[in-house]
Amino acid sequence: xxxxxxxPNLRWYEKLYLPNIAAGLAITFRHFTKMIFGRTKVTMxxxxxxxxxxxxxxxxxxxxxxxxxxxxxxxxACQLCEFICPPxxxxxxxxxxxxxxxxxxxxxxxxxxxxxxxxxIYCGMCEEVCxxxxxxxxxxxxxxxxxxxxxxxxxxxxxxxxxVMHGVxxxxxxxx
Amino acid sequence: MIPPFLFWTFALLLLVFGAAVxxxxxxxxxxxxxxxxxxxxxxxxxxxxxxxxxxxxxxxxAGAVMVLFLFIIMLLDLRAEERRKINVVATTGGxxxxxxxxxxxxxxxxxxxxxxxxxxxxxxKTDDVRNVGALLFSNFNLPFQIIGVLVLVATVGVIVLxxxxxx
Amino acid sequence: xxxxxxGISFAKIAGLLPVVLGIMNYSVYxxxxxxxxxxxxxxxxxxxxxxxxxxxADAAKFLLKEDFTPAHVNKFYYWLAPCLAMIPAIxxxxxxxxxxxxxxxxxxxxxxxxxxxxxxxxxSLGVYGIVIAGWSSNSKYPFLxxxxxxxxxxxxxxxxxxxxxxxxxxxGKLRLTEIVRYQIEHGWMIAPFAGDWANVGKWLLALxxxxxxxxxxxxxxxxxxxxxxDLPEAETELVGGYHxxxxxxxxxxxxxxxxxxxxxxxxxxxxxxxxxxxxxVPSWHGGFHWALIDGSRGVLAGLFNIFIFFAKIxxxxxxxxxxxxxxxxxxxxxxxxLGWIWIFEIALVNIxxxxxxxxxxxx
Numbered sequence: 001x002x003x004x005x006x007x008p009n010l011r012w013y014e015k016l017y018l019p020n021i022a023a024g025l026a027i028t029f030r031h032f033t034k035m036i037f038g039r040t041k042v043t044m045x046x047x048x049x050x051x052x053x054x055x056x057x058x059x060x061x062x063x064x065x066x067x068x069x070x071x072x073x074x075x076x077a078c079q080l081c082e083f084i085c086p087p088x089x090x091x092x093x094x095x096x097x098x099x100x101x102x103x104x105x106x107x108x109x110x111x112x113x114x115x116x117x118x119x120x121i122y123c124g125m126c127e128e129v130c131x132x133x134x135x136x137x138x139x140x141x142x143x144x145x146x147x148x149x150x151x152x153x154x155x156x157x158x159x160x161x162x163x164v165m166h167g168v169x170x171x172x173x174x175x176x
Numbered sequence: 177m178i179p180p181f182l183f184w185t186f187a188l189l190l191l192v193f194g195a196a197v198x199x200x201x202x203x204x205x206x207x208x209x210x211x212x213x214x215x216x217x218x219x220x221x222x223x224x225x226x227x228x229x230x231x232x233x234x235x236x237x238a239g240a241v242m243v244l245f246l247f248i249i250m251l252l253d254l255r256a257e258e259r260r261k262i263n264v265v266a267t268t269g270g271x272x273x274x275x276x277x278x279x280x281x282x283x284x285x286x287x288x289x290x291x292x293x294x295x296x297x298x299x300x301k302t303d304d305v306r307n308v309g310a311l312l313f314s315n316f317n318l319p320f321q322i323i324g325v326l327v328l329v330a331t332v333g334v335i336v337l338x339x340x341x342x343x
Numbered sequence: 344x345x346x347x348x349x350g351i352s353f354a355k356i357a358g359l360l361p362v363v364l365g366i367m368n369y370s371v372y373x374x375x376x377x378x379x380x381x382x383x384x385x386x387x388x389x390x391x392x393x394x395x396x397x398x399x400a401d402a403a404k405f406l407l408k409e410d411f412t413p414a415h416v417n418k419f420y421y422w423l424a425p426c427l428a429m430i431p432a433i434x435x436x437x438x439x440x441x442x443x444x445x446x447x448x449x450x451x452x453x454x455x456x457x458x459x460x461x462x463x464x465x466x467s468l469g470v471y472g473i474v475i476a477g478w479s480s481n482s483k484y485p486f487l488x489x490x491x492x493x494x495x496x497x498x499x500x501x502x503x504x505x506x507x508x509x510x511x512x513x514x515g516k517l518r519l520t521e522i523v524r525y526q527i528e529h530g531w532m533i534a535p536f537a538g539d540w541a542n543v544g545k546w547l548l549a550l551x552x553x554x555x556x557x558x559x560x561x562x563x564x565x566x567x568x569x570x571x572x573d574l575p576e577a578e579t580e581l582v583g584g585y586h587x588x589x590x591x592x593x594x595x596x597x598x599x600x601x602x603x604x605x606x607x608x609x610x611x612x613x614x615x616x617x618x619x620x621x622x623x624v625p626s627w628h629g630g631f632h633w634a635l636i637d638g639s640r641g642v643l644a645g646l647f648n649i650f651i652f653f654a655k656i657x658x659x660x661x662x663x664x665x666x667x668x669x670x671x672x673x674x675x676x677x678x679x680x681l682g683w684i685w686i687f688e689i690a691l692v693n694i695x696x697x698x699x700x701x702x703x704x705x706x
Contacts, residue, residue, distance in 0.1 A: 204420070211471070227457045239464055243467070246478075247474070
């Protein structure tokens, strides 16, 4: 239904528009001078200023694999994260631990662990689902690359981002 | 005065683009050629120190009249002109008439006594704007006013006609 | 026609053109910075200190982009149009006195006795670039933009011409250097009473001069297609207007042509109403008076005059940009109404007003 809006009945000085134009110009000039004298807060100037120090603990950046205190990869290639991942960004090729490793008979091991960062949506489901607390969302957010291949994080890259996690859940070790 | 080569340059431009007005099949190209010939003509006026007439040539004809011409040509989008075949008989006839006219002009002007005499030099500091203005408002005041009224009548007439068409 | 005169003229052109082109480039930068400041943003500040090298980056971008010609355009006119948009704007500067004298040479390239008419004549040629661009692009939006532009420029040219007639009535000359000379002797056109405070007639004269100034400035806004009169390239309705089909440096020429037109427009306003290169300097040497600094006082003074001229232009350019980022665009019928019913009539009445004042009031 059409709504008829009544035209405002302007006085003669309002019809001149000049006072209002002057008022508008004054407003913009006020903004201009405020900006010149640095009294306006502006957007963070990204590469020079970063908010890394103010990131909250629950910030969800790039997913990464972590090692435990003894330096072993915590991931056991159970592939739960691969199944839960909504955009199917994770691809795991499970394998066996190298010969001579004493956990060879009890654990699997990820031969390859790729996360396609073009697909990743930073939802954190992989972190939530992981029974071994092996995958965590870190605080890195600047993921760049020139090609699609560059944007795939391989196992080495993931471990490098992840670092060492002093976790509560202990993996299968001598004491178990 | 300007060097002769400038005179010949502008005269040549004037003639070439004047011919292009007639010869071009595309109306837009014709109109633009006419603009260029106007500008060359104004350059010739200026070379005679007649700045006012030269400038008026550009201001009125090239700047205002031809813009309106162009405007109307574009709005009408005259494509038919490009497709029309050249009528050989009419073209030759027209060319002959034009040639005869030029021959006559040449003969008549050649016989005039003024043409063979050099012009009396103008006083060095002529303010042509002031002279034109003074002449218009003294010797030619009545014709000037009448022309003004005539133009006003034409303007009013155009407005009346266009208003009637709208209704 | 002596060769020294030609050489000096070439030297003046060679000196003026880089300055104007530099101002043009930096006015693009200034436009972006000022618009940003008005909108509480920092604006381009990446390239060089405070982003001051941004114009160079822009120029490099324009030049390195692919020079694409669409298949459906009318090739010859498509290529001709950007040049036609740029050239008249630069040509206008030929008659504007941009300084007093330098080494005894008057700082104006062509001091012709119909200076202002020359400006109008050349400015009226500027519409061709836009009309031809709109027509040769063979597409709807540019065509509409071209048509709007030509009718807008024709409408406002009248107001432009009528607005300066009061100035001529007062000065009695069309030569721009004479107008500047008059303003030096009798006070600037927007303040004709300056230096002669007790004269009532001059205070009366200030009113038509002020009206003239306002009308002329508005008409210049319309002639240069600046907001609030940028109907020919109204983005929201016409995509890009007459330059929709243009890219790379050909678009750049249109874009920079607009800024050159702004600079020349400001130069004309400065010359006609704001005293040209003149700036009165207070002097206490032998009692207080306003000293005139011009080229007769040495090279530095001559350069100072040129600087003053361009500083005045810069202030006007700031005003242009300030208005652009404050006011919304007019609707097309409003634009035509304003031009024909208000601005035109005000300019006309203003001429009579000036004539009456000049005839009956002793100045």
